[in-house]
Amino acid sequence: MNLITKGHETQLRERLTTLGASLFARGLTTGTSGNLSVRVCDGWLMTPTNASLGTLDPDRLSKLDENGRHVGGDRPTKESLLHLALYRQRRDAGGIVHLHSTYAAAVSCMEGLDPVECVPPLTAYFAMRIGRLPLVPYYRPGDPALATAVYDLAARYHAILLANHGPIVSGTTLESAASAIEELEETAKLFLLLRGIPTRAVSGQEVSQLDHGR
Template identity: 65%
Template sequence: MNESALREQICECGRVLYQRGLAPGSSGNISVRLDDGWLLTPTNACLGRLDPARLSRLDANGRLVSGDAPTKEAFLHRAMYEERGGAGAIVHLHSTHAAAVSCMAGLDACDCLPPLTAYYVMKIGRLPLVPYHRPGDPALAEAIRDIAKRHHALLLANHGPVVAGKDLDAAMYAAEELEETAKLFLLLRNVPTSPLNAAQIEELKAAFHLDI
């Protein structure tokens, strides 16, 4: 897919996420890797009203080449790309249910959500928690590096999820699956549940060649 088509795809994905209520206001950001850098949604941009021509184009070192100023969380995307060579796109949201989970006390920092469905296991696997950092804090990049080497999805405490995928569709679908699982988790908090067991997870890993 050429750069022009990727710009259009970012804008379309932004519209979909906004319309589904997963990116309210000017929250969230999207990026796609290029051969010599990446495209990123601008700062204070509403994902529902992106302009392909105004997307931020950054070089491999994260410097702005053209377009509007990038989101202040550009460093987060750069850190993920540097640690995950196979990542072609990243979606970061402040989606309601995942953000709500990120505010809860007593979470397992190695795996924030139980494996409630096969689809969650297939698209997310395990979801580690990154300790709280203020928005725009560059220290967050270093906090996620070791985690990003081993996980393509993570949850920022009191903030929201970050999901990388081989392409934008994969990242977007995984982010949506994470949000739906967070919603299920909150709906079932006071109800006895039966998450997938270890044998069922191993069966999924074998059947779909999952690396989780």
């Protein structure tokens, strides 16, 4: 992993706020839901609590140090523990996106989901960008037990669906995490549209032949 120098922090602040505005404008987040984070050389930048992704101020982003302590900017999202759990398991993670996007959140409310693979690989792009999507049982937002459950899965999965909540995805960069979560949202939409219709998923053999570079 290439560590990000302090000289890039200003650029990362701008990239995070630009991405937040894009996600908000395209309806992938509403109100003050969802949160973003990016790794910097001496910790992390995160979206503040109760902040709309559509109107983020780069100078007011929360700064956390390497121990997860709030050291600058506005108070961080109450779901910062989720982000830290993923970062601590996935040393290659450069950015994380967590949304309450409509279709993925709808799937997260369904009964009878496979907890190991709650959305099947309906397309090759889902298989390449997400892989298997496990389901974490419901915990209230901000509950440390939710962060523990995410931490336990994060060594094997970079994308996780939180029951009755929404998806969280890490990537080597903030942009790759966003690209993956958008693919997840589109596949969740297909999954709901195809309910009750005989459906062919991409087979295990076909998945094994794909380029899984993210």
